[in-house]
Amino acid sequence: MGLSLRTLGSFVAVCCALLACGGDAPTAPRFEPPELGSLPTRVSERRCLVGVESGAPPPPRLSETGCFTSVVPLVATDELVPFAVVSPLFSDETHKSRWLAIPPGQRADWYDDGTLDVPVGSVLAKRFASEDGALELRFSVRAETGFVFFTYRFEGDDARLLEGQETTDFALPDGREAHYVFPARETCRTCHGEVGVLGPSVAQLTMPVRYDGVLRPQLDALTALGLVAPRPDAVGMPSPLDTEAPLEARARAYLHANCGHCHRPGGFAPVGLTLDLRWSTPTEATQTVCVPTQFAATAGEGMRIDPAYPDASVIVRRMRALGGDFPGPMPPVGRSVVDEHAAQLVREWAASLDASLCP
Numbered sequence: 143m144g145l146s147l148r149t150l151g152s153f154v155a156v157c158c159a160l161l162a163c164g165g166d167a168p169t170a171p172r173f174e175p176p177e178l179g180s181l182p183t184r185v186s187e188r189r190c191l192v193g194v195e196s197g198a199p200p201p202p203r204l205s206e207t208g209c210f211t212s213v214v215p216l217v218a219t220d221e222l223v224p225f226a227v228v229s230p231l232f233s234d235e236t237h238k239s240r241w242l243a244i245p246p247g248q249r250a251d252w253y254d255d256g257t258l259d260v261p262v263g264s265v266l267a268k269r270f271a272s273e274d275g276a277l278e279l280r281f282s283v284r285a286e287t288g289f290v291f292f293t294y295r296f297e298g299d300d301a302r303l304l305e306g307q308e309t310t311d312f313a314l315p316d317g318r319e320a321h322y323v324f325p326a327r328e329t330c331r332t333c334h335g336e337v338g339v340l341g342p343s344v345a346q347l348t349m350p351v352r353y354d355g356v357l358r359p360q361l362d363a364l365t366a367l368g369l370v371a372p373r374p375d376a377v378g379m380p381s382p383l384d385t386e387a388p389l390e391a392r393a394r395a396y397l398h399a400n401c402g403h404c405h406r407p408g409g410f411a412p413v414g415l416t417l418d419l420r421w422s423t424p425t426e427a428t429q430t431v432c433v434p435t436q437f438a439a440t441a442g443e444g445m446r447i448d449p450a451y452p453d454a455s456v457i458v459r460r461m462r463a464l465g466g467d468f469p470g471p472m473p474p475v476g477r478s479v480v481d482e483h484a485a486q487l488v489r490e491w492a493a494s495l496d497a498s499l500c501p
């Protein structure tokens with residue numbers, strides 16, 4: 143038959159996933175085009191965080207930023223255009239909303255690699271919420287030289303500008319306890335340092351969304367608004383949750399959003415580390431499949447992606463690790479619980495590869 147044990151194993155695993163054999167297997171979330179509310183028309187005057195790009199300090203309270211007409215419930219002004227990314231960063235299962243404000247009369251352009259190049263004075267915002275309610279609202283503002291990053295923690299009927307790191311605990315729907323970290327201002331650069339804007343890119347924005355309940359291609363809607371330059375050749379990446387898309391592409395889309403900001407040339411990873419997890423890098427050049435870890439003393443022994451022993455793949459092990467484990471968790475910051483669906487996805491990708499390719 144030529145069916146290896148491994149293929150048989152993953153075949154059984156897929157059947158189990160489909161039939162939910164074992165009874166209590168959690169059903170994996172599916173991709174649904176997000177509902178983004180209404181698409182505003184562009185405003186003629188800038189009100190949101192004016193002057194922060196030229197050194198003005200961000201106000202101490204969110205209600206004073208000029209970006210939201212109400213904090214509880216949170217209502218953005220028309221200056222802020224809602225958007226979504228097809229492959230989000232996992233942050234302890236928090237729900238996220240994102241907005242983009244480009245100064246009136248201007249529009250964002252694209253770098254060659256498809257990342258968004260926003261003009262000075264642009265504001266990007268992202269809200270995090272747990273099942274219990276809003277946690278924080280993060281901003282990045284495009285300044286003359288680089289970006290300014292800061293975050294507000296929701297408290298009572300407003301939100302307070304944070305300087306240092308703070309934490310809070312909450313229960314996830316499955317009963318696990320998250321030890322959530324509000325990052326200190328200077329640590330935003332760990333992930334955002336190299337590129338600034340991390341989410342909005344051609345690959346991440348080319349996806350169906352709903353504005354006022356109506357399904358639309360997101361990038362077309364943002365282009366029609368004059369917010370971003372046209373990109374006729376746009377090709378998106380799949381949602382990691384889209385079970386119709388190829389396994390490898392789904393795994394690569396997850397690794398891009400959750401790892402690619404550090405694991406890229408110039409990212410926050412050891413100098414000389416050969417791992418490159420950006421979507422734009424061809425799989426052969428990512429240095430994952432059949433490639434042993436480079437710094438085994440800290441990273442753990444084994445292949446980064448091991449087709450013969452998928453669960454032993456160092457990438458899978460570290461996606462399943464928590465603080466205190468060896469090797470330590472990846473990403474090393476930004477989560478306190480495991481994204482098991484994602485670890486399973488990457489594991490399945492590893493298992494689908496031909497082990498005889500490895501030396």
Ligand code: HEC
Pocket residue numbers: 227229230231232238240266267268280281282291292293324325326327329330331332333334338339340341342399400403473475476
């Ligand atoms: C663990 C890495 C990490 C850290 C630390 C981090 N971010 Fe991000 N951030 C991301 C990634 C990845 C995205 C894009 C994916 C998404 O939105 O789900 C993002 C998106 C954003 C966005 C939306 C615009 C964009 O660039 O995509 C804002 C605003 C933002 N972050 C602000 C902050 C601020 C402020 C801090 C510090 C208080 C911070 N971030 C810390 C990884 C990080």
Ligand code: HEC
Pocket residue numbers: 332333397400401402403404405410411412415417434435436437438440441446456457460461470472473474475
């Ligand atoms: C905030 C930056 C950051 C993010 C995000 C991040 N990493 Fe890392 N990664 C590092 C650093 C720093 C090291 C080196 C130290 C270590 O191995 O713990 C590393 C090391 C590794 C190694 C070992 C490399 C070797 O061969 O020695 C692997 C594998 C890895 N990361 C996978 C991932 C995966 C998978 C993700 C996403 C799920 C991820 N990383 C996200 C910073 C990051």
